[in-house]
Structure formats: structure tokens, C-alpha cells
Amino acid sequence: xxxxxxxxxxxxxxxxxxxxxxxxxxxxxxxxxxxxxxxxxxxxxxxxxxxxxxxxxxxxxxxxxxxxxxxxxxxxxxxxxxxxxxxxxxxxxxxxxxxxxxxxxxxxxxxxxxxxxxxxxxxxxxxxxxxxxxxxxxxxxxxxxxxxxxxxxxxxxxxxxxxxxxxxxxxxxxxxxxxxxxxxxxxxxxxxxxxxxxxxxxxxxxxxxxxxxxxxxxxxxxxxxxxxxxxxxxxxxxxxxxxxxxxxxxxxxxxxxxxxxxxxxxxxxxxxxxxxxxxxxxxxxxxxxxxxxxxxxxxxxxxxxxxxxxxxxxxxxxxxxxxxxxxxxxxxxxxxxxxxxxxxxxxxxxxxxxxxxxxxxxxxxxxxxxxxxxxxxxxxxxxxxxxxxxxxxxxxxxxxxxxxxxxxxxxxxxxxxxxxxxxxxxxxxxxxxxxxxxxxxxxxxxxxxxxxxxxxxxxxxxxxxxxxxxxxxxxxxx
Amino acid sequence: xxxxxxxxxxxxxxxxxxxxxxxxxxxxxxxxxxxxxxxxxxxxxxxxxxxxxxxxxxxxxxxxxxxxxxxxxxxxxxxxxxxxxxxxxxxxxxxxxxxxxxxxxxxxxxxxxxxxxxxxxxxxxxxxxxxxxxxxxxxxxxxxxxxxxxxxxxxxxxxxxxxxxxxxxxxxxxxxxxxxxxxxxxxxxxxxxxxxxxxxxxxxxxxxxxxxxxxxxxxxxxxxxxxxxxxxxxxxxxxxxxxxxxxxxxxxxxxxxxxxxxxxxxxxxxxxxxxxxxxxxxxxxxxxxxxxxxxxxxxxxxxxxxxxxxxxxxxxxxxxxxxxxxxxxxxxxxxxxxxxxxxxxxxxxxxxxxxxxxxxxxxxxxxxxxxxxxxxxxxxxxxxxxxxxxxxxxxxxxxxxxxxxxxxxxxxxxxxxxxxxxxxxxxxxxxxxxxxxxxxxxxxxxxxxxxxxxxxxxxxxxxxxxxxxxxxxxxxxx
Numbered sequence: 001x002x003x004x005x006x007x008x009x010x011x012x013x014x015x016x017x018x019x020x021x022x023x024x025x026x027x028x029x030x031x032x033x034x035x036x037x038x039x040x041x042x043x044x045x046x047x048x049x050x051x052x053x054x055x056x057x058x059x060x061x062x063x064x065x066x067x068x069x070x071x072x073x074x075x076x077x078x079x080x081x082x083x084x085x086x087x088x089x090x091x092x093x094x095x096x097x098x099x100x101x102x103x104x105x106x107x108x109x110x111x112x113x114x115x116x117x118x119x120x121x122x123x124x125x126x127x128x129x130x131x132x133x134x135x136x137x138x139x140x141x142x143x144x145x146x147x148x149x150x151x152x153x154x155x156x157x158x159x160x161x162x163x164x165x166x167x168x169x170x171x172x173x174x175x176x177x178x179x180x181x182x183x184x185x186x187x188x189x190x191x192x193x194x195x196x197x198x199x200x201x202x203x204x205x206x207x208x209x210x211x212x213x214x215x216x217x218x219x220x221x222x223x224x225x226x227x228x229x230x231x232x233x234x235x236x237x238x239x240x241x242x243x244x245x246x247x248x249x250x251x252x253x254x255x256x257x258x259x260x261x262x263x264x265x266x267x268x269x270x271x272x273x274x275x276x277x278x279x280x281x282x283x284x285x286x287x288x289x290x291x292x293x294x295x296x297x298x299x300x301x302x303x304x305x306x307x308x309x310x311x312x313x314x315x316x317x318x319x320x321x322x323x324x325x326x327x328x329x330x331x332x333x334x335x336x337x338x339x340x341x342x343x344x345x346x347x348x349x350x351x352x353x354x355x356x357x358x359x360x361x362x363x364x365x366x367x368x369x370x371x372x373x374x375x376x377x378x379x380x381x382x383x384x385x386x387x388x389x390x391x392x393x394x395x396x397x398x399x400x401x402x403x404x405x406x407x408x409x410x411x412x413x414x415x416x417x418x419x420x421x422x423x424x425x426x427x428x429x430x431x432x433x434x435x436x437x438x439x440x441x442x443x444x445x446x447x448x449x450x451x452x453x454x455x456x457x458x459x460x461x462x463x464x465x466x467x468x469x470x471x472x473x474x475x476x477x478x
Numbered sequence: 479x480x481x482x483x484x485x486x487x488x489x490x491x492x493x494x495x496x497x498x499x500x501x502x503x504x505x506x507x508x509x510x511x512x513x514x515x516x517x518x519x520x521x522x523x524x525x526x527x528x529x530x531x532x533x534x535x536x537x538x539x540x541x542x543x544x545x546x547x548x549x550x551x552x553x554x555x556x557x558x559x560x561x562x563x564x565x566x567x568x569x570x571x572x573x574x575x576x577x578x579x580x581x582x583x584x585x586x587x588x589x590x591x592x593x594x595x596x597x598x599x600x601x602x603x604x605x606x607x608x609x610x611x612x613x614x615x616x617x618x619x620x621x622x623x624x625x626x627x628x629x630x631x632x633x634x635x636x637x638x639x640x641x642x643x644x645x646x647x648x649x650x651x652x653x654x655x656x657x658x659x660x661x662x663x664x665x666x667x668x669x670x671x672x673x674x675x676x677x678x679x680x681x682x683x684x685x686x687x688x689x690x691x692x693x694x695x696x697x698x699x700x701x702x703x704x705x706x707x708x709x710x711x712x713x714x715x716x717x718x719x720x721x722x723x724x725x726x727x728x729x730x731x732x733x734x735x736x737x738x739x740x741x742x743x744x745x746x747x748x749x750x751x752x753x754x755x756x757x758x759x760x761x762x763x764x765x766x767x768x769x770x771x772x773x774x775x776x777x778x779x780x781x782x783x784x785x786x787x788x789x790x791x792x793x794x795x796x797x798x799x800x801x802x803x804x805x806x807x808x809x810x811x812x813x814x815x816x817x818x819x820x821x822x823x824x825x826x827x828x829x830x831x832x833x834x835x836x837x838x839x840x841x842x843x844x845x846x847x848x849x850x851x852x853x854x855x856x857x858x859x860x861x862x863x864x865x866x867x868x869x870x871x872x873x874x875x876x877x878x879x880x881x882x883x884x885x886x887x888x889x890x891x892x893x894x895x896x897x898x899x900x901x902x903x904x905x906x907x908x909x910x911x912x913x914x915x916x917x918x919x920x921x922x923x924x925x926x927x928x929x930x931x932x933x934x935x936x937x938x939x940x941x942x943x944x945x946x947x948x949x950x951x952x953x954x955x956x
Contacts, residue, residue: 023591025541026548027578032591035536035606042537058513059520063503063627064611065564070504083570086543088580091615092561100505102566113501113510128513133542133611137569149541 004270005419008214012265013143019273019334021260022143029141029148033257036281036335037144040260041151043279045131047183048153048255051175057127057155062109064132065100070108074233077107080200084136086148102135107201107226107252110156111234118158118248120239125164126248127157134256144261145218145478152256158236158248162227165249169225172253173206176221184259185276185386186210186266187394188220189424189473191449196433199252203227209448209473211394212265215421217448217475220262223253261478266390267359273336274359276383282337283379284309284316289325289354290344298343305341305371314375333358338382339375359386397423400456405463408443424448424475428458428468435463439474448473482748483897486692490743491621497751497813499738500621507619507626511735514759514813515622518738519629521757523609525661526631526733529653535605535633540587542610543578548586552711555585558678562614564626580613585679585704585730588634589712596636596726598717603642604726605635612734622739623696623956630734636714636726640705643727647703650731651684654699662737663754663864664688664744665872666698667902667951669927674911677730681705687926687951689872690743693899695926695953698740701731739956744868745837751814752837754861760815761857762787762794767803767832768822776821783819783849792853811836816860817853837864875901878934883941886921902926902953906936906946913941917952926951 004011016022021037033041052059065088071078081104088100103109110128118126131153138146155172159165173190180186188208198205202224210220231237231247240246267274277283286306292298302318309316317337319328325342332340340356342363347353352367357378366374402408402425415422425445429435439445439462450470458471482489494500499515511519530537543566549556559582566578581587588606596604609631616624633650637643651668658664666686676683680702688698708714709725718724745752755761764784770776780796787794795815797806803820810818818834820841825831830845835856844852880886880903893900903923907913917923917940928948936949 023594025587026545026590027541027543030541030543032541033539035538038538039536041539058517060513060516061511061519061629063505063508063510065505065508065627067504085570086566086578087568088564089567090565090577092563099568100564109503112504116501149543151539 004213004268008212008265009142012268015268015272015334016143016264019336021264021273027148029138029146031143031147033151037260039281040263040275040279041257044179044183044255044259045153047179047278048175051179052129052155055127055171057129057157060128060130061132062106062113062130064103066103066106066109068099068101070112071101073108074201074230076229077201081105081136084138086135086137103132104134104136105252105254106130106132106154107156107230108234111230111236111250114156114158114236114248114250115234118236118238121160121241124160124238124248125157125168127155127168129153129155142261142478144264145258147257150257152254154252154254157251158231159250160238160240160248162225162249165251166225169204169206169223169251169253172251173208173221173223176208176223176253176255179255180208180210180220180259180262181387182383183276183278184263184266185278185383185390186220186262187387187391189449189451190453191451191473193222193449194429194436194447194470194472196436197447199224201226201229203229207449209475210262210266211397211424211475212262212478213268213393213421214265215397215415215423215475217424217473217477218258218262218265219448219477220259221253221255224251226250226252267386268336269359271330272334274386275336275338276386277338277379278383280336280338281315282317282332282335283314284339284341284375285319285332285337286316286341286343287319287325287328288344289342290346292344295345295348298345298348301348302343309375339378357382359389394424397421398426398455399423400426402427403460403462404465405439405442408439408445408462412443422476424473426455426458427462427472427474428460429470429472430461430464430466431469435461438463444476445474446477448475448477482691482746486690486743487620490746493746493750493812494621494742499742499751505626507616507624509621509625511629515738517759518741518753518757519735522657522661522733522737523631525657525756526653529657530607530633533605533649535607535635538606538608539610540584540591540608542581544581544584544587546577546579548590549579551586552679552708554707555679559583559614562616564613564615581610582612582614583730583732584608584610584632585634585708586712589708589714589728592634592636592714592726592728593712596714596716599638599719602638602716602726603635603646605633605646607631607633620739620956622742623736625735628735630732632730632732635729636709637728638716638718638726640703640727643729644703647682647684647701647729647731650729651686651699651701654686654701654731654733657733658686658688658698658737658740659865660861661754661756662741662744663756663861663868664698664740665865665869667927667929668931669929669951671700671927672907672914672925672948672950674914675925677702679704679707681707685927687953688740688744689875689902689953690740690956691746691871691899692743693875693893693901693953695902695955696736696740696743697926697955698737699731699733702729704728704730745864746814747837749808750812752864753814753816754864755816755857756861758814758816759793760795760810760813761792762817762819762853763797763810763815764794764819764821765797765803765806766822767820768824770822773823773826776823776826779826780821787853817856835860837867872902875899876904876933877901878904880905881938881940882943883917883920886917886923886940890921900954902951904933904936905940905950905952906938907948907950908939908942908944909947913939916941922954923952924955926953926955
């Protein structure tokens with residue numbers, strides 16, 4: 001495996017394949033989510049469904065094929081998505097009258113349905129979520145982070161007024177941040193996207209941005225306030241209390257299987273995957289060591305422990321293959337099992353097992369009596385530790401005192417020479433697209449977001465020294 | 479609403495829309511699964527996932543777009559599916575070099591992956607399931623039962639030998655039958671499909687068939703033994719214990735959102751939907767009656783009960799709208815709520831509520847003290863009662879003594895005159911495609927399956943009086 005610090009991308013590509021999270025498919029930029037990869041997504045789904053249920057937002061399912069005419073109704077929307085849309089033009093050997101796009105997102109399809117379903121203020125807010133496959137034919141692809149077909153949830157809501165719609169936009173953004181930080185142990189930066197990075201057709205787009213181990217950014221989730229733009233294009237109107245037909249205010253928001261890429265790039269190490277137990281496909285892996293085949297009592301003990309852990313709901317595996325212990329250690333570290341339990345003849349004699357926590361060096365002997373409590377405690381502690389470690393690393397890679405484009409270039413050069421991440425850079429921005437474009441052109445950095453929580457207020461635009469309107473995080477991004 | 483017995487199809491179409499299970503979409507033959515409709519599917523998913531987990535079969539996700547060349551590898555397969563395949567031919571405004579089909583099923587894509595993943599007998603059996611959207615552009619469509627896009631699970635497994643593959647094929651068929659009967663209260667007929675009704679490319683196809691209230695059949699689930707046909711087309715080989723490369727034996731099996739149509743057509747009545755509580759989106763609906771607005775104690779009591787039921791995990795709703803009790807009764811019967819609880823001033827005084835079980839006539843007063851036990855018992859009893867009622871109705875609509883095509887035609891004529899279902903007819907069959915075709919042409923009846931459990935052994939072919947090879951259920955089908 002490539003060393004993580006030398007070639008992060010190679011490390012990533014090798015790890016996700018060797019650990020059997022994904023395989024390439026014969027269709028350009030599409031991947032196969034193998035069981036361990038898909039299971040990560042299933043746990044994220046369960047967790048987010050709990051939020052939806054608590055909020056009274058119900059799941060539905062809408063057709064994947066969207067008529068071309070639907071896309072034409074909202075001008076910004078079609079302009080943003082047109083180059084990436086796959087089109088169904090034929091069925092069997094007959095040409096369709098109207099081409100159908102594979103959905104890149106469902107504002108148009110769901111907007112059209114909302115228009116039928118919403119009549120009066122009594123129907124509002126109207127809030128729906130969909131788990132679905134979506135398609136965006138990107139030029140450059142990377143497993144999980146940028147694929148032609150990906151999986152996501154997309155929430156769509158309609159509200160009586162701006163205030164209620166904005167409340168929903170923010171409430172979901174907060175939940176995305178909680179999902180990343182508490183559930184996935186990925187620290188995020190919450191803020192507002194600049195106009196050039198807005199969702200096609202949105203009034204305001206908010207995002208959570210995560211910093212990968214190599215200092216690059218991943219936009220991990222977005223929440224959009226659409227104003228009445230989609231409502232006007234799709235006639236999502238309602239009869240208000242004054243008996244007038246007025247447009248609703250709509251929102252949409254989504255997280256996708258990009259989160260899997262973020263998980264891997266946030267926690268993975270030289271030995272492979274590291275997952276918090278909240279999502280790890282294998283929380284506990286057990287294996288016999290030493291001359292265990294001559295000692296049937298060892299497997300009896302491990303079988304009993306396996307049944308015991310399974311009954312408690314742990315995701316546990318017992319590796320009783322003929323592979324060597326070294327091979328097994330390697331394999332289960334690669335796959336990101338949270339705790340390894342070894343048991344050999346001497347361990348059995350001493351009434352204990354040897355344990356190894358994936359992200360902590362060294363083994364610890366734990367007596368059979370104390371094993372339950374030990375495992376519960378360690379699995380409990382792991383997400384917080386992973387989050388804190390990632391947060392600490394992020395802080396080391398945040399640069400808040402770069403004032404000019406030359407200083408940014410110098411920073412990039414230094415990082416290159418010292419082989420360390422360029423990280424997130426906080427800059428002053430005059431609010432113009434020109435300066436954003438210049439930064440991108442000359443450094444490859446893009447604006448991530450205007451943080452809600454500004455570490456240092458920047459007063460001068462990075463490019464032209466004029467007065468800054470906003471303080472913005474910029475970074476290279478996946 | 480149309481009367482069920484007069485025009486069953488109209489009753490069905492009106493009910494699924496008025497009860498808000500689905501809406502039509504702008505794409506031909508595609509429907510929108512509204513929240514109550516989608517929730518039925520979610521409960522089926524949860525239940526079948528429990529089976530998969532217990533069997534050690536893991537979920538994965540494969541690309542939806544399948545290159546044309548993949549389809550060409552198995553001749554029967556492409557011949558069977560070609561006319562119904564939607565093709566992506568363009569992305570943005572560029573033409574693709576090779577057209578990509580929207581998957582109608584994933585044998586080819588998964589076969590190709592299995593070929594990479596499976597090496598030795600140690601890897602077998604290799605068993606995967608996928609929950610996905612699939613596409614078959616059918617000429618005639620009907621919500622849930624036949625739609626251009628539908629949702630399903632498709633299991634795909636590879637085995638070392640025929641015996642193991644056939645064991646898997648049958649094990650899943652048994653689980654499908656259990657899922658239908660115990661979970662959905664839909665009685666089914668298990669058996670083998672005739673060669674003309676086999677899955678395109680299968681060696682043997684087995685099905686469960688369900689009889690709807692109007693006597694027509696729904697093929698509710700299928701399980702296929704593929705022999706080595708797909709393994710040979712996609713090189714799904716393995717190194718056996720004798721160190722030889724040999725093809726695996728594969729299976730596939732699926733149930734789809736057709737099950738939702740079967741549920742509705744099995745249990746629904748003149749007043750609308752009837753669901754067993756296992757899948758019902760609303761298990762308990764509560765409503766205040768009488769002059770409840772003047773009696774705040776009524777809503778206090780109902781709010782407390784609501785919280786109480788919710789905490790116990792029931793799917794409960796409290797209808798405190800201004801609609802009249804009559805309107806509410808109608809609406810919640812239409813939507814298939816299992817138990818209705820009414821509480822008015824006099825009920826409160828008497829320390830009870832009035833309850834109504836969806837599929838039983840008349841109301842029952844239940845004291846607050848006994849309500850918990852009453853609800854638990856009634857919800858427990860409901861699936862068995864629904865299953866028994868459906869089974870009884872099926873038995874009334876089974877015809878096992880029709881010996882000739884003329885007798886079948888006479889039966890159809892009588893049923894028409896008496897406005898009753900033509901049902902399932904058990905016939906003798908000589909095993910030829912010609913007789914199957916003739917029956918279909920002259921009566922619209924198709925062979926459903928050769929039942930495992932033959933009620934009466936038939937000795938003479940229905941059409942030509944020659945010696946029968948098989949005893950077969952035939953029926954009109956959705």
C-alpha cells in the first residue's frame with residue numbers, strides 16, 4: 001500500500017479496493033458498493049431516518065426519469081445541470097417523443113407533485129424526504145467522492161413563509177453537522193456558500209465542509225433556501241389565511257455517499273481503514289492464536305464469546321481461517337475492525353484475552369470477567385477520541401493570517417517542500433466573482449464557505465487589497 | 479368510490495389515489511410512492527432484511543446502467559428483455575460510444591462482478607442482495623402491479639454445485655411464502671413455472687402466486703435456479719478442491735413493490751384499504767367526538783394516550799382537525815388504520831373509549847384500564863384473521879374439476895353472468911407450449927404454476943384430452 005503521507009490519493013484508491021469497500025464497474029465513473037461499503041451507508045441511513053421521524057418528515061419515492069420540459073422551467077437549474085445529464089432517448093428500438101433525463105436531483109419532479117398536493121395553508125409545511133440514486137456525469141471521478149451514479153437523500157419542503165423555510169434549512173444543516181461530528185466523528189465547518197458555488201436555482205446555499213487528512217476539503221452536505229423561485233416555476237401555491245393564492249417558500253437539502261469518502265479520508269491510517277463503532281461493519285473481530293487447533297477449549301471459548309456478543313447486538317466476526325495471526329491482524333486493521341480480540345492457550349490459562357483497539361498502539365490483557373465492561377467502554381470512547389484527533393489535526397492545518405495572494409502562493413510552496421497539507425486558509429473577500437476566479441486560477445483554491453463561526457475577522461481582500469465584505473474559508477477541494 | 483364487486487379495477491385505481499398511496503407522474507407508467515405507500519415498502523424491507531441477516535446474505539449496490547455488450551452475452555436473457563429496455567444514448571449533448579440500458583434486473587452486472595470476486599471453493603457460496611429501482615417498459619401499466627420503474631430486492635448467489643444452489647432457490651421461495659402469509663396475511667400458492675413463463679435465462683423458475691379478491695392472480699415473488707448458464711456467459715468460475723476451474727451454479731430471486739398491489743387487492747374492501755398491523759402506516763387512530771372543544775379534559779386524555787402509545791412504539795395518529803366525526807371515520811377507514819379510538823364527554827365520564835377494528839363490524843367500549851391489553855390482543859389477532867379470511871375466499875374460488883376447454887369456457891361464462899371471480903382453475907397439462915398458447919388465446923387464462931402441493935392429481939390435458947404430464951394452476955393474471 002502507498003504511504004498515506006507520500007501519495008494520499010494512491011493510498012485512498014488502494015485502500016478502498018483492498019479493504020473491499022468498492023469495485024470499479026464497467027460503466028465510466030460508476031462504482032460497485034460492496035457489502036462493507038454499503039453497510040456504512042445503511043448505518044448513516046438509519047441514523048438520519050431517526051432524525052426525519054422525530055421531525056415528522058416522511059420518506060417517499062419519486063420517478064427517476066425526468067421529462068426534458070421539466071428541466072426547462074427553471075432557467076438557472078437547467079443551466080447548472082445540463083452538461084452532466086444522461087438522457088434516455090429510446091426504449092426497445094423506438095425513439096421517445098421527449099427525452100427523459102436521469103435525475104441529478106429532484107426539485108423539478110417533486111415541485112410538480114407538490115403543486116398537486118398542496119392547496120391551503122393547512123397543508124404547510126409540507127415536508128418529504130427521498131433516498132435515491134442520482135446521476136451527474138462528472139469529468140473527473142473518484143470512488144465515493146465523485147461518481148457518475150451515487151446514492152443520497154434529498155429532502156424537499158414547502159413553507160408558508162420565508163421564516164419557516166429558513167428555519168428548516170438551518171435545522172437540517174445543524175443535523176448534518178451533528179451527524180458528521182457525533183455519529184461519524186468528522187469535524188465540520190458550517191457556513192454559507194458564495195453565490196458562484198450555490199446550488200443551481202437556490203437563493204442561499206449553506207454547507208458543512210470537512211477537512212481531509214491531506215488538507216483538502218469535502219463539501220459533506222448542503223442545505224438550500226430556494227425562496228419562491230421553484231414555487232413560481234412549478235406553481236407550488238397555496239391559499240393563505242387571507243384567501244389569496246400565493247407561492248410557497250421551498251427548501252431542499254442532501255447528504256450523499258460522499259460521506260463514505262469523507263469517513264475514510266478523515267480516519268484512515270497507514271494500516272488501512274479506521275471507523276467509529278457507530279458505523280463500522282465490524283466492531284469486534286475475534287481470532288484464536290498460538291497452537292489453537294490442538295486446544296479445542298480455545299475455539300469453544302471464542303464461539304461462546306461470539307454468541308454472547310452477537311446476542312448483545314454487536315457487529316462481531318470470528319476469524320477461524322487457517323491464515324496466520326499476522327495475516328489476520330493485517331486484514332482486520334485494513335478493514336477497520338474497531339477492537340481485535342485474540343485468545344491463545346496461555347491467555348485461556350490466565351483467564352483473559354488480548355485486545356487491541358484499532359486506533360491505539362499496543363495490546364491490553366483483559367480478563368473474561370471484565371471483557372463486557374471493557375468493550376462497552378472502549379467502543380463508547382472511540383468516536384469522541386477520533387473526533388478530537390481530527391479536530392486537533394484540522395486546527396494544525398488552519399491558516400488564518402495569510403493576507404495576500406503572494407502569501408498564499410508562498411504558503412503553498414512551503415507546504416509542498418515540507419510535504420504537509422495546504423489545509424484551510426481564512427481570507428478576506430470583496431464579494432466579487434472575479435477575485436474568486438483569480439484565486440482558483442492561480443492556486444487551485446476554491447471558496448468553501450463563509451463560516452458562521454469566524455475565527456478571525458478579515459478586513460482586506462486577498463487578491464486586490466480592497467475592503468473585504470466577507471471572511472471566507474478557501475481550500476483545495478475534492 | 480366504485481363498488482368493489484362491480485368494477486374491481488376502478489375501485490383499485492380510485493382507492494390507491496384517494497388514500498394517498500400513490501400519484502401518477504408525468505412519465506408514462508411511472509408512479510410516485512407517497513409516504514403511506516412508501517412506508518408499506520419500508521416495513522417489507524425491514525422484515526426481509528431480518529431474513530437476509532439471519533442467513534448471512536449481505537446487501538450491496540451495483541450500477542444501474544448496464545452496457546449493451548453485457549446484455550448480449552446471454553442470448554435468452556437479451557431476447558427476453560430487449561423490447562422493454564430504456565437506453566441512455568447521450569450525456570449532455572454528446573453521444574455515448576456504447577448505449578447503456580437502465581437495468582431491468584442485474585444478473586449481467588452482478589455476474590461480471592462475481593467473476594472478479596470469486597476465486598476458490600473457499601469463497602462459496604457467495605451471496606448478495608440488492609435493493610434497487612428497476613425498469614421495464616411494459617405496454618399496459620397499473621399502479622404498483624406493473625409500472626415502468628419499480629422497486630425491488632434482487633438476490634444473487636453463486637454456489638459450488640447444483641444441490642447447494644437449488645437449496646438456496648427453495649429456501650428463499652419458502653421465505654417469500656412466509657413473508658406473504660405471516661407478515662402480509664396474503665395466502666400464496668407455491669410451485670414451479672412452466673418453461674414458457676420462466677425468467678429469461680433460467681433453468682428453473684419457482685413462484686408464489688396470490689389470488690386477488692377478483693379472482694385474478696399476481697405473481698408475488700420468483701426464485702430462479704440458473705444452472706451454469708450465467709456462470710458460463712460471465713465466467714463465474716472457481717477453483718474446486720481438485721484444483722480445477724469449474725463454473726459456479728447461480729441463483730437469483732426477487733420480490734417487488736408488486737407486493738403493495740397484492741396487499742391492497744387482497745384485503746381492501748368497499749370502505750377502502752385494510753392492512754395488517756405489521757405493515758399498516760397507521761395502527762391506531764384516535765379522535766375526539768361530541769362537543770369536545772368545550773371539554774378540554776377529552777383532548778388531555780387523548781394527548782396522554784397518544785404519548786403513551788407512541789412510547790410503546792405503535793404507529794399512532796391523533797386526528798384533532800375540525801372535520802366531522804363522519805368525515806374522519808371515512809378518511810381513516812379509507813387509509814386502512816387498524817384500530818379507531820373515539821372519546822367524547824360521555825366516554826370520559828364512563829372511563830372508557832369506543833373502539834372500532836377496521837375489519838370487524840360494530841364498536842366496542844373498552845375501559846381505560848383494559849385498553850393496553852385490548853389493543854395488543856386485537857393487533858396480534860388481526861393478521862391471522864385476515865389470512866384466514868383470504869384463504870377461505872381463495873378456497874371458494876378454486877376450481878379443481880374442470881376437465882376440458884369447453885368446461886372452462888362455460889365456467890367463465892357462468893362467472894360472468896353471476897358476477898363472481900373466475901378464480902384459479904386446476905388443470906391437466908400435456909407439457910406443450912401449444913396447449914398453453916391455446917388456453918391463453920381462447921380464455922385469457924395463463925399457467926400460474928405447477929403446485930408443489932397438488933390438491934387433485936389431473937390425468938388428462940385440458941385442451942386435447944391426451945395424457946397429462948403436469949397438474950397446473952391457471953388463472954387470469956395481473
